[in-house]
Amino acid sequence: MDVRIGITQTPKELEVELKDDADRDKVVADIEKLLKTGEGVLWLTDRKGRRVGVPVAKVAYVEVGAPTAERRVGFGAP
Numbered sequence: 815m816d817v818r819i820g821i822t823q824t825p826k827e828l829e830v831e832l833k834d835d836a837d838r839d840k841v842v843a844d845i846e847k848l849l850k851t852g853e854g855v856l857w858l859t860d861r862k863g864r865r866v867g868v869p870v871a872k873v874a875y876v877e878v879g880a881p882t883a884e885r886r887v888g889f890g891a892p
Contacts, residue, residue, distance in 0.1 A: 817841065817858060820874035828868060833861045838878065845876050 815836050819828040832841065841858075848856050848870050855867045 815841070816879035817845075818877040818879070819856070819868055820876075821868065822872050822874045828866065830858045830860050830866050832858065838880075842878055845878070849873065849876075 815832045815834075815838055817830045817832060819830070821828060845856060848854055852870060854870050856870055856873065857865055857867045859865050
């Protein structure tokens with residue numbers, strides 16, 4: 815599952831590829847909880863075990879992609 819984070823005052827995005835077994839609903843709930851408070855650091859661990867932290871005050875948007883198993887490529891993709 816991919817998580818794409820837009821950072822304020824920069825045109826670049828931060829893309830983190832989470833482990834295949836990551837629980838999408840839990841990831842979204844954790845992100846929502848932090849964004850509501852507006853304080854702290856959003857920490858995500860990618861599939862290689864690296865931890866990525868973004869100050870919540872600098873988050874412009876978060877896009878959570880579909881789990882890897884749900885991705886379809888080619889002529890059969892919607």
